Amino acid sequence: AQTVTQSQPEMSVQEAETVTLSCTYDTSESDYYLFWYKQPPSRQMILVIRQEAYKQQNATENRFSVNFQKAAKSFSLKISDSQLGDAAMYFCAYRSYGGSEKLVFGKGTKLTVNP
């Protein structure tokens, strides 16, 4: 069974600075998807970024980028130019390719952005 580990329960960053959230996962599959979801206090789970394991290029969405290291089974999220609105819980998630439809989540990292 796949597992996802987020080793940082809480992180903080100064506004306009850069922060990196860590995620590692365990799987025996070679093809899969990885996701970062954001859950602000409003509770809505918002997709931040998605990475296909077969793509070597790291995904980027505006100020959000990932460092995907397939061999190390690592999938970190970098937030550049942090804004107050980035404060939220961030969940890393795994999904099989062509197999199980379920998302497997980590426990989350609570990000605080200080003005």
Place this chain on the structure above:
Amino acid sequence: EPEVTQTPSHQVTQMGQEVILRCVPISNHLYFYWYRQILGQKVEFLVSFYNNEISEKSEIFDDQFSVERPDGSNFTLKIRSTKLEDSAMYFCASSEWETQETQYFGPGTRLLVL
């Protein structure tokens, strides 16, 4: 931008009562999911639903749970006889055919069983 919606946002019920949690997935989506998050724990998969039937379910999804798509827009999760340990945030999600791997979540229903 289309969103998944869920009602109610909060529900308080007595142990042993039946509850129905409602979700309206994004309109052109064909795959539907329920997840739950017990306070302080991980978000856990409950069930996926496609073409009017369950396509996958977890060991959590036992006989007290059922899902239904009663019409063309709603997707419901019924808990027949609630237990204290059912207290959690319940999230509905949906995904479309072409990009099935990306699931879009609703805001959740916070269920409290007393």
